[in-house]
Amino acid sequence: MSVFAAAVDLLFADTNIGRDAVYTATGGAPVLLRVVARRADAIADFGDARLWSETTRIDLRVTEVPAPRPGDRIEIDDDAFLIQGEPVRDRERLVWTVDLRPA
Numbered sequence: 001m002s003v004f005a006a007a008v009d010l011l012f013a014d015t016n017i018g019r020d021a022v023y024t025a026t027g028g029a030p031v032l033l034r035v036v037a038r039r040a041d042a043i044a045d046f047g048d049a050r051l052w053s054e055t056t057r058i059d060l061r062v063t064e065v066p067a068p069r070p071g072d073r074i075e076i077d078d079d080a081f082l083i084q085g086e087p088v089r090d091r092e093r094l095v096w097t098v099d100l101r102p103a
Helices: 003-013
Strands: 018-024 030-038 041-046 049-054 056-061 073-076 079-089 095-102
Touching: 003 018, 003 030, 003 056, 030 073
Parallel strands: none
Antiparallel strands: 018 030, 018 073, 030 056, 041 049, 056 095, 073 079, 079 095
């Protein structure tokens, strides 16, 4: 295991950073895993206007979810979300970042 992989595992295991969630691939069985939630606001330019929107992004470990796809379901606490758009992996290929929308 690389130093980076060990650091990622520690971050996801930290109770202040990582959270329990349930991942269900389309047509698959639910899987309990840890996620790191990012609920940042996004600002997009559209012509001369700037649009603000609330976003929900999470990080998933590649070891737990090797191939997330749009439409897969994530449940965090009592909130259910669907993955939208294509997931993006980090440079080390250890973490997926996915955009979510309410289910």
